[in-house]
Amino acid sequence: MANQKQQKNLKFLIYGKTGMIGGMLGKLCEEQGIPFEYGKARLEDRSQLVSDITGVNPTHVFNAAGATGTPNVDWCEFNKLETIRSNVIGALNLADVCEEKGVLLLYFGTGCIFDYDSEHSMGSGVAFTEHDKSNYDGSFYSKTKGMLEDPLGEYNNICILRVRMPLLSDLNHPRNFIKKILGYEKVVNIPNSMTVLDELLPMAIEMAKRNCKGIWNFTNPGVITHNEVLELYKKYVDPGLTWTNFTLEEQRKVLAAPRCNNQLDSSKLKREFPELLGVKESVIKYVFEPNSKKFDP
Numbered sequence: 001m002a003n004q005k006q007q008k009n010l011k012f013l014i015y016g017k018t019g020m021i022g023g024m025l026g027k028l029c030e031e032q033g034i035p036f037e038y039g040k041a042r043l044e045d046r047s048q049l050v051s052d053i054t055g056v057n058p059t060h061v062f063n064a065a066g067a068t069g070t071p072n073v074d075w076c077e078f079n080k081l082e083t084i085r086s087n088v089i090g091a092l093n094l095a096d097v098c099e100e101k102g103v104l105l106l107y108f109g110t111g112c113i114f115d116y117d118s119e120h121s122m123g124s125g126v127a128f129t130e131h132d133k134s135n136y137d138g139s140f141y142s143k144t145k146g147m148l149e150d151p152l153g154e155y156n157n158i159c160i161l162r163v164r165m166p167l168l169s170d171l172n173h174p175r176n177f178i179k180k181i182l183g184y185e186k187v188v189n190i191p192n193s194m195t196v197l198d199e200l201l202p203m204a205i206e207m208a209k210r211n212c213k214g215i216w217n218f219t220n221p222g223v224i225t226h227n228e229v230l231e232l233y234k235k236y237v238d239p240g241l242t243w244t245n246f247t248l249e250e251q252r253k254v255l256a257a258p259r260c261n262n263q264l265d266s267s268k269l270k271r272e273f274p275e276l277l278g279v280k281e282s283v284i285k286y287v288f289e290p291n292s293k294k295f296d297p
């Protein structure tokens, strides 16, 4: 009962209605009976943001809006001003308005601001923590996201969730990492931190209820390689799957901007949610097992 009453006292305002994360958040709120509305404003329009927040009077705001590019972040290389307006000016506008109104903002950022380096080398198990500063700006998308973290981190009313290579049970979603790599002619094979959205997005809602603040590596513990993901797909979904690998140097030639690879340290999130699964267990439980029934021959 107390819990139901608590939910009624919540009111979420969510930006990113048409997006993958924003869409999933809205569905979760419906399932959990949490009152919410989607923001109508474009993030770069401060006066519209003020009118949204005044009209909705939310307890929490979620920013799942940003320029991510279609079909991928290469788009940002050719649309730099639009990217700055959404990912820098817009994100700061919303943080600033929320600060003025005294509302907690949960911002979906990215872990794609780090790349393996000599101190955090691939396979060493030395992962980037929430204290590390961005070391990767090789793509314009990552550059805008990295340059944003410093000023955003100065606000006291913000919870920054660093998402990476999102995996979800909807295997047809074009922004699902699995759907993406299945569509490539050739794939690299690198261990990376990833976010199993079906497990972690409900935790984002719980973090709002707990009024969590600061920076959080919002990924499952451990790393998984491209080939491990594809092997699981083959085991659970399509036994006939085949694929071809290529090197990072070969990958670089088919992209407008290089991509980063990294391991993020998820121990802060694990301390908050001891039940958090390692990335391999999570992807099996939340993504592949639910899909294996549908594809059972």
Ligand SMILES: NC(=O)c1ccc[n+]([C@@H]2O[C@H](COP(=O)([O-])OP(=O)(O)OC[C@H]3O[C@@H](n4cnc5c(N)ncnc54)[C@H](OP(=O)(O)O)[C@@H]3O)[C@@H](O)[C@H]2O)c1
Pocket: 015, 016, 017, 018, 019, 020, 021, 022, 041, 042, 043, 044, 063, 064, 065, 066, 067, 068, 069, 085, 086, 090, 108, 109, 110, 111, 112, 163, 164, 165, 166, 175
């Ligand atoms: N690096 C990673 O691995 C990673 C992965 C996933 C998510 N993320 C971060 O998480 C956030 C959400 O990602 P997503 O995958 O859900 O993105 P998505 O599917 O591309 O959706 C982006 C959403 O943002 C909205 N939007 C873009 N610019 C806007 C603006 N200026 N004002 C208002 N709305 C705007 C879009 O609406 P319109 O269509 O109307 O423009 C859309 O609803 C992004 O900021 C992304 O960077 C990072």
